[in-house]
Amino acid sequence: MHQRIGLLSVAVSAALLSGCASTGVKNPSGVPVTEMKADERGFVAGTGVESQDLVAVTDKMARGILAVPQVANSTTEARVVLDPVVNETRFPINKDIFLTRIRTQLNSKSAGKVRFLARERMATLQNERELKRSGQVTSAADPNVVEFKGADYFLTGKLQGMSTRTTAGVSDYVLYSFQLIDARTSDIIWEDAAEIKKQGLEDAAYR
Amino acid sequence: MRVKRPDLNYLMRIIHSFIIALAVSLLVAGCATTERTPPQRLTGNPAVDTPTLLTNGPSRDKVLWQYRTAATAMQRGQFDEARQLLDDAILTISGIIGKDAEGRKARGYFSPEARKTFIGEPYERVMAYYYRGILYWMDGEPDNARACFRSALFEDSDTLDKKYAADYVLLDYLDGLASVKLSGDGSDALKRAQSAVRISMPGSYNRNANLLVFVDFGRGPTKHAAGRHGEHLMFQEHPCKIRGAQLQIAGKTYQVRAYDDLNYQATTRGGRVMDHILANKATFKDATGIAGDAAIVSGVVLAHNRDTQPIALGAIGLGIISKIASASTRADADTRSWDNLPLYLSFAHLDVPAGEQAVTIDFLDEGNHVITGLTKKMTINVPPNGADKVVYVSDKSTTPQNL
Numbered sequence: 306m307h308q309r310i311g312l313l314s315v316a317v318s319a320a321l322l323s324g325c326a327s328t329g330v331k332n333p334s335g336v337p338v339t340e341m342k343a344d345e346r347g348f349v350a351g352t353g354v355e356s357q358d359l360v361a362v363t364d365k366m367a368r369g370i371l372a373v374p375q376v377a378n379s380t381t382e383a384r385v386v387l388d389p390v391v392n393e394t395r396f397p398i399n400k401d402i403f404l405t406r407i408r409t410q411l412n413s414k415s416a417g418k419v420r421f422l423a424r425e426r427m428a429t430l431q432n433e434r435e436l437k438r439s440g441q442v443t444s445a446a447d448p449n450v451v452e453f454k455g456a457d458y459f460l461t462g463k464l465q466g467m468s469t470r471t472t473a474g475v476s477d478y479v480l481y482s483f484q485l486i487d488a489r490t491s492d493i494i495w496e497d498a499a500e501i502k503k504q505g506l507e508d509a510a511y512r
Numbered sequence: 513m514r515v516k517r518p519d520l521n522y523l524m525r526i527i528h529s530f531i532i533a534l535a536v537s538l539l540v541a542g543c544a545t546t547e548r549t550p551p552q553r554l555t556g557n558p559a560v561d562t563p564t565l566l567t568n569g570p571s572r573d574k575v576l577w578q579y580r581t582a583a584t585a586m587q588r589g590q591f592d593e594a595r596q597l598l599d600d601a602i603l604t605i606s607g608i609i610g611k612d613a614e615g616r617k618a619r620g621y622f623s624p625e626a627r628k629t630f631i632g633e634p635y636e637r638v639m640a641y642y643y644r645g646i647l648y649w650m651d652g653e654p655d656n657a658r659a660c661f662r663s664a665l666f667e668d669s670d671t672l673d674k675k676y677a678a679d680y681v682l683l684d685y686l687d688g689l690a691s692v693k694l695s696g697d698g699s700d701a702l703k704r705a706q707s708a709v710r711i712s713m714p715g716s717y718n719r720n721a722n723l724l725v726f727v728d729f730g731r732g733p734t735k736h737a738a739g740r741h742g743e744h745l746m747f748q749e750h751p752c753k754i755r756g757a758q759l760q761i762a763g764k765t766y767q768v769r770a771y772d773d774l775n776y777q778a779t780t781r782g783g784r785v786m787d788h789i790l791a792n793k794a795t796f797k798d799a800t801g802i803a804g805d806a807a808i809v810s811g812v813v814l815a816h817n818r819d820t821q822p823i824a825l826g827a828i829g830l831g832i833i834s835k836i837a838s839a840s841t842r843a844d845a846d847t848r849s850w851d852n853l854p855l856y857l858s859f860a861h862l863d864v865p866a867g868e869q870a871v872t873i874d875f876l877d878e879g880n881h882v883i884t885g886l887t888k889k890m891t892i893n894v895p896p897n898g899a900d901k902v903v904y905v906s907d908k909s910t911t912p913q914n915l
Contacts, residue, residue, distance in 0.1 A: 351606045391694065392655040395662035397648060400655070468662075470670045472785070475609060507608050508615030510628045512670075512785040 352477040352503040353396040354464070362481045362499040363403060367410035369497040370419070370460070370485060382420045385411075385485075386456040394466030394479055403462060407483070422454055458494070459486040474506030566597075572614060575601045576630040579640060579850040587906050589913045591647055598644040605631050605640065606663075618846075619789050621796055621837075625846035635733070635777040636850045637667040638680065642857070645686065646726050650902040658690035672782020679708045679780075681771040682857050689724075689861065692717045693900065710776065711856075712769035721861035723761070723892075724900055725768065729754040729875055729907040730855025732774040735847040741797055742844035743790040747778045752855045753877050754886070754907060760872040762864050768873075770856035786845075793843035801838035807831030854906060866896040873905050890915055 341347050344360040370376060376383045387408060390400040411419045423430070430453070437448035446452070462483035469476040482498040562584060566577035578601040585594035608615075608631055618628035631637060645660030665678040665687070678684075684705035688698030698717060705714055730752030738744040757768040811828030814820040871890040874882040889912040894901045903915055 351609055353606055392659055393696075395659050395666055397644070397653075397656040397659040397663075468666050470666055472670060505609035507610075508612040508619075508628075509785045509789060510612070510615035510618040510625065511608055511631060 352475055352505050354394070354398050354479060358479070358481075358501050359402060359406060361501075363406040363410060365499050366407050366462075366483045366497055367414065369483075370407070370411060370495060371415055373485060373495040375458075375487075375494055376415075376418055379418065382417060384420050384422055384454050384457045385460050386422050386424050386458075386488075388459045388461035390462040390464060392464050394464050395468050395477075396466070396479075398464070400464070403464075403481070403483075404460065407460065420454075422456055424456075427453075456488045459488055460484070461486070472512070474504055476502065476504045478502040572627065572629045573848065574630075575604050575632070576848050576850065579632065579636065580852055582640075582643060583850070583852045586643055586646075586904055587909045589910065589915065591650060591904075594643065595647050598640055598647070601640050602644060604629065605637050605667075619786075621793055621841045624842040624844050625786060625790060626844075626848060628846065630846075630848050632850055633735075633778065634667045634781060635774055636853070638664040638683075638777070639774070639850065639853055641667065642683065646902065646904055649690070649724060649900065650904075652899060654690040654693045654900070658687050658694075661686045661690070668777065668781075671780065673780070676780040676782070680777065680857075681705045681708050681710070681714060682859055683772075684708065685714045685771065686859065689717055692719060705771075709771075711773060712771055714771060714859075718861055718863060720863045722866070722894060722898055722900055723862045723864045724902045725759060725860045725862070725873075726902070726904045727757050727759075727768050727858040727860070727873065727906070728854035728856060729757065729770075729858070732850075732853030732855050733778040734849040734851050735845075737845045737847050739794065739843075741794045741841075743787075743794040745784070745787065745790075745845035745847070747775065749775045750855065754856070754875045754883060755878045756876045756880070757858060757905075758874050758876060758882070759860060759862075760874075761862070761869050766860055766862060768858050768860045770858045772857040774853060774855055774857070790843050790845055793841055797838050797841040797843050799838075800834045800841065804831045804834030804836075804838055807834060852908075864894055866894045868893050871903070875907050887911070888913075 336348075339347075343356045346355075346357050387404040390403050392398055392400050408421050412421065433442070434448055436442045437444040460483065462481065465480045465482070467478045478500065479502075480498055480500050482496065484493050485495040486492070487494050562577055562581045566574065566581055569577055578597040582594040582597040582601070585591070585597065608629070612629070614628045617623045618625050632640070641660045641664035645657040645664065648654070648660060649657035661683045665680060665683045668680060669678045671677045682705070684701045688701030688705065691698035691701060702714075702717065731750040733747040733749055736746050736748050738746045756770060759766045759768055807827045808831035811824045811826075811831055814824035814827060869892050871892055873888040873890070875886040877883055886907050888905050888907075888909050890903065890905070891912065892901055892903055892915045901915075
């Protein structure tokens with residue numbers, strides 16, 4: 306009988322002790338810094354606008370612009386001004402990043418067919434020109450001649466979204482559309498769009 | 513007939529064995545990996561305590577302290593600080609999708625709901641986006657402000673009863689105003705805002721308005737737990753005698769009425785998925801408690817007969833295990849609250865002359881009388897180029913402020 310009591314006590318203790326095991330703790334020692342490609346979906350992801358979307362969208366747009374006949378077949382450089390992207394989604398984002406990446410892609414791959422005008426620096430440029438005109442600083446050319454170039458095209462875009470939230474989860478669709486507008490005629494000479502839809506569901510503890 | 517008396521020494525030995533087993537298990541219960549945070553020495557001054565807790569408090573409460581500190585920073589006119597805190601909090605809110613280890617533990621029988629990373633109930637998440645939207649507009653980014661107002665509405669869009677889904681008047685109204693400011697069409701958003709009205713009807717948009725005044729007042733809801741095991745999440749309403757505000761600028765007086773009430777928003781969501789989990793935990797806690805009592809009583813009765821003593825031993829053992837399981841089950845709801853939220857949200861957009869302007873804001877009671885002691889004074893600089901000047905003021909704002 307004493308043996309039975311002892312065995313039962315051990316069994317009960319073992320059952321109770323089993324709760325002490327540290328189970329379910331993910332990455333208890335943390336996760337080391339992992340370098341990822343910008344177009345790669347990482348292990349930290351939401352349904353919003355992310356780097357892989359930016360890369361995919363801007364790569365597609367840059368390829369599209371380079372294939373536009375007015376740019377591809379032009380014998381002169383096409384001068385482009387960036388007009389800020391309009392964000393109509395539910396995600397607050399740094400909108401300029403889209404145009405910055407398209408600009409860098411085009412500058413590196415267009416072999417000089419496309420030139421961007423630094424209109425966001427106009428205040429600084431005009432100030433420099435005034436300094437040259439007043440003789441306060443040296444000038445390599447006649448500062449009174451207007452050399453600021455006018456735009457042949459405006460590149461702009463719009464981000465629009467549709468979002469749904471139900472007990473089944475969260476769904477976000479974002480339409481990224483970009484246009485190249487002829488500054489002389491207002492013709493939209495090129496337009497392209499990319500669509501990305503993401504869905505997810507929070508842990509029940511947060512619903 | 514001679515009745516056989518139970519062997520009391522034998523019964524005592526059984527009970528001793530279980531007490532030893534129980535004591536050992538309790539002693540080693542500390543083996544589980546838990547976050548230990550040293551107790552913080554608090555001063556009682558929220559302005560001092562909240563940053564301390566934000567830095568040194570448990571990581572699961574980080575967003576809670578970010579919310580509270582951001583609200584205090586907004587009231588003090590420290591908008592850069594509020595911006596950083598809200599950005600970080602919103603990153604957590606928007607990144608919670610998918611598997612979450614802390615969420616899984618919070619669902620477990622033996623962990624409280626408050627084990628999970630705090631992101632707040634929908635009305636709290638709405639307010640994080642709302643404040644961030646105000647700050648984006650202050651920075652001259654009405655489209656990102658609109659994105660925040662849309663995200664805020666999105667947080668309120670999965671109510672049980674769809675009648676109460678995304679029914680913040682002000683958020684729709686601001687969505688439309690931002691669209692108008694961006695040369696878009698805000699008429700749909702205005703219609704949605706006007707159809708959701710409960711307190712005050714917002715007027716049509718003034719395209720020439722260059723001063724946007726966000727006003728909030730009162731004390732918003734806080735949470736408490738009810739039910740036998742604290743499994744029901746309830747909201748505590750706090751009485752508020754402020755019903756509106758009046759704003760004096762450039763020799764004119766404007767009335768500012770409340771559009772949204774956070775008590776209403778907190779209490780019209782319907783049930784949460786977590787409420788079902790907590791109800792299951794409470795049922796489990798009750799069932800194991802009752803089963804434990806029954807098993808122990810049965811065991812004691814059976815122990816009176818030497819022939820049934822081995823069965824009695826098992827019954828008492830099971831009873832004790834069941835009682836331990838019952839006592840360890842944590843069915844209590846998470847009552848962590850963003851406790852410095854306002855009760856009413858209000859807004860006005862005005863066309864005022866450019867340049868430096870003195871602004872006086874008084875808070876009004878139900879009879880439209882000025883409540884003494886709450887007057888706020890500000891000196892604002894309205895830009896000359898037609899750009900929006902955005903002002904935030906609360907009944908708890910510091911005064912005077914130069915914006």
